[in-house]
Amino acid sequence: MDTSDTFEIFLTAPPGMEQTLQREAVEAGFAGAKTVPGGVTFEGAWPDVWRANLHLRGAARVLARIGSFRAFHLAQLDKRARKFPWADVLRPDVPVRVETTTNKKSKIYHAGAATQRIERAITEELGAPISAEAPITVKLRIEDNLCTFSVDTSGEGLHKRGHKTAVGKAPMRENLAALFLRDCGYDGEEPVVDPMCGSGTFVIEAAEIALGLLPGRSRSFAFEQMASFDPEGWAELRAKETPRATRARCYGSDRNAGAVEMAAANAERAGVADLVQITQQAVSDLTPPDLGPNDTPGLVIVNPPYGARIGNKKLLYALYAALGETLMAGFSGWRVGIVTSETSLAKATQLPFKPFGPPVAHGGLKIRLFQTGPLP
Secondary structure, eight states, rough: TTTTTOEEEEEOOOOOOOOHHHHHHHHOOOOTTTETTTTTEEEEOHHHHHHHHHHSSOEEEEEEEEEEEEEHHHHHHHHHHSSSOGTOOOTTTTTTEEEEETTTTTTOOOHHHHHHHHHHIIIIIIIIBTTTTOOOOEEEETTTEEEOOOOOOOSSSSSSSOOOOOOOOOOHHHHHHHHHHHHHEEEEEEEEETTOOTTHHHHHHHHHHHHHOOTTTTTOOOOGGSSTTOOHHHHHHHHOOOOOOOOEEEEEEEEEEEHHHHHHHHHHHHTTTTTEEEEEEOOGGOOOOOOOOOOOOOOEEEEEOOOSSSSSSSHHHHHHHHHHHHHHHOOTEEEEEEHHHHHHHHHHOOOBBOOOOOOOOTTEEEEEEEEBOOOO
């Protein structure tokens, strides 16, 4: 497979956020990107795979569809897997892991037996070792007897930006935070406030967007260990990052001193400390930041506790009510985005929410973005 050959590229999205990721992909220049359940697909070549990993904030992973064939029984799967052009994508010196999913309409229904056949074909035909901890994962999907092979080009999930070591108890994943910021209309040109910032995910993502920093700039990817990798082309792509000057500032606060310390350290590591101000305070003490004469109100975005780990829901209703009261009293002209799993908690703020966003799977819960227009 030449670096200019095109194939299907699949961006995995947090379930419920496919359309937001599709908008990001189109804006980033991935022509023809369309939503499918669980993500976004488009046709591209290997340089597009590298760029998607480096540039896209909302994607969870980037999978390359490397080929397919029909197989109706295990012997046929074995035979065709041995003729598959593994060497175009995989290297004989890099360990591989194989994962298989099947559906009931396929004659090959035993995922474990199918995985064994593929592992054996890769080991015996290519020479690559098989390991549960391998940096490269080959995914086989057998659907209606069609065997489709993909390779996970990301490695670690893309929410791991590579510069955040400290996280709180229930962290918002970076890629999901970026998608919520996008849904709130954030474009990097306005101030952002998060009054329950935890480890700082929202304010750090917002500051990176404002500065034009690429989300994948601080980490490595699985594709760097593939046969299809071109180090020179990759170096050229990375060199095209164009950070920009910005007037936007991001303000995080939390009542927990440990969270404040953690968020400040994460902002420092991400290289955005000059844009991000973290303070310790309760929500009831929240006031809008001082804006310059040419600045306009911006976005308050917050991911308050949902009560999944807290027994007494009444305390949460009081917290949400206090948040709503503070925002209505002092944040005229600001837009608000609140991420929570409980509609009744969001309503306790008494904020004038627009129609609710779709439910989004996150940490075993269904969460939603509740947002307002500019507050009166």
